[in-house]
Amino acid sequence: MDPIQLLIICAQAGMLVNLMLIAAAYMVLAERKVAAWIQGRVGPNRVGPWGLFQSFADVFKLYLKEDVVPAAADYKFHALAPIISIAVAITIYAVIPWSGPLVTIDGHSYGLAMAPQMNVAILIILAMTSVGVYGVALAGWSSNNKYSLMGGLRSAAQMISYELSMGLAVIGVVLISGSLNLVEIINSQIANGWNIMYQPVAFLIFFVTSLAETNRAPFDLPEAEPELVGGYHTEYTGMKFGLLYLAEYASMLAAGAIMATLFLGGWDMIPFVDEAALLGLAPDSIPMVVLGHITFVSKALLMVFVFIWIRWSLPRFRYDQLMNLGWKVLLPLALANIAVTGICLLLFG
């Protein structure tokens, strides 16, 4: 790898990480705004126009806060947990195909995506989400606090149960697209129509499980405020808390982006329509790629909005209901979905 390429990739990575953290901070603002609208309030509106700089004020405040670590906490793991959480989210961002190739330098093409052509992208995503549980479980355990530990344990149990159905839901998509490469999955959707049309059940399962994987309501048992104070992040303060918090929102956007990739056609604006021909542009021309990028991000943000919307609509599940849903409903459903998909592919594919 020559130095120029290395430099460009480093710059790309730096940009992606920063964009991601800013996006996560703004999603916190979006969450507060949507919550306020649903509850007939206004939401943050003091810092900047419509409260647009509230996120910066929040992060700045968190930086200035004292970092309190409980005396009996395991300091090393206590500090490690937020790093794992945020690192997992960042790693997932690296494989998401945010846009097609934009510029070509020295025969290598670069887009907003770090590693769009990775041929095991889906496996990376599934692997990283399972590593993500370490962040939460370690945070809960190292805090030396009963509530935190309960939160960490619940999170571990919940993620293990839902990961299974999530993986099985993805298999349906992989069967149809015939590839683990996200770009190829998108291309097959551009050619044949979006996966959500062929795999509505898989989409539903994936959606529900990603709610559980990102610890979002109605599956936010790990941080159930009424019972566990704050769950796994009760004993966190300052920017360590901030990182855990941002990681939650970052993984929400990641989940939205993955759903956009796997089920909602990625860069495709309208299913079964060749937009490039419609607009009279070459399929790989820069305006098309930019349009595709905007489409992709809009789809991801739409999913994030639905996540937020659900949080302020539904009450939290009880622990036994959560487990019942995961093991007795979603898992058989996902298995049946794979069987049906397989048979259909065999017969008509």
Place this chain on the structure above:
Amino acid sequence: MANVKTNTEAQRLTFWERIYLPEIARGMGLTFKQMLQPTFTRQYPEERWEPEGSYRGRPVLVLEDGKERCVACGLCSRVCPALAIEVRAAETTDDKERYPEKFEINMLRCIYCGFCEEVCPEEAIVMSKDYELVFGSQEEGILGKEKLLVPVAQLRDRLEFLRQWK
């Protein structure tokens, strides 16, 4: 355990209710509608709330013709359940013969019950509309006569309300 019923919830719900999704969609429709409703928030420091005459804010002394109406009878101090009022009487050559040399209300104790206003024979102490009470120290919370006296013109609403309803 024979009379303990279990799982009545599952029996009560219909099939469509038990698969969650239609009901969830309904609930989410409701919250989405709510999102489009106007908000109720008042932008407080900019948009202040003007209370009605019936509002019981900070108790104040009525200032009429440059003097307080109070005759220092001490009834308000006696009736105050929070022991917030201190009155010290002195003599004057005016018609009313007595006036409060010292009149203090400890706003840290006051519970805005309005008993002082109710018991006052001279309508000399009334509840004002002032609800913005901020003190930098405990001492500041004890209001002396100079802070309690309010011209009668500003208390018209309350006096009107008292005439009508007391």
